[in-house]
């Protein structure tokens with residue numbers, strides 16, 4: 326199942342800089358692992374915002390929720406999920 330996901334990141338400005346750097350480094354490592362595994366095929370930065378749009382390819386709503394909740398930055402993100410279906414006018418559909 327494909328999902329369009331928007332993540333807006335809001336790390337508190339008063340968070341200890343070392344804690345912040347560790348969080349961001351762990352988030353990047355997790356994101357790279359998930360992309361390599363194929364479940365996170367698209368990851369794009371939204372111009373001018375600390376936010377991304379992503380496509381996830383997972384087996385279920387529960388699988389997506391567990392994956393998103395496993396992200397180190399999850400406590401600092403607002404997340405919007407849109408489930409995707411095949412468009413009848415897509416070439417080859």
Ligand SMILES: O=C(O)C[C@H]1C=CC(=O)O1
Nearest residue numbers: 334352353356375376377
């Ligand atoms: O920076 C972000 O958009 C948040 C998150 C998503 C991937 C990653 O490395 O961090």
